[in-house]
Amino acid sequence: MSNPNRIQELREAAGISRVELAARLGVTDRTVARWERGDVQIPDEQKLALADVFETTVTHVMGWDESNGNGVEAAAP
Secondary structure, three states, X not given: OOOOOOHHXXXXXXXXXXXXXXXXXXXXXXXXXXXXXXXXXXXXXXHHHHHHHXXXXXXXXXXXXXXXXXXOEOOOO
């Protein structure tokens, strides 16, 4: 199963380590790694916090289809 979220991509583009992101969000770096791999669901409040950290939308962070705004994941290219 592929993971469509953009957390790792956004984190690396921002020059933020997994440990630093975890500290900003009040979670462990292992939790961030699980989110990046798509192993666990991300709580809604953490989705909002991720969007704040990366100065973007939850839709963008999660890799959802931004064209229709319905929260449906975009198809893999």
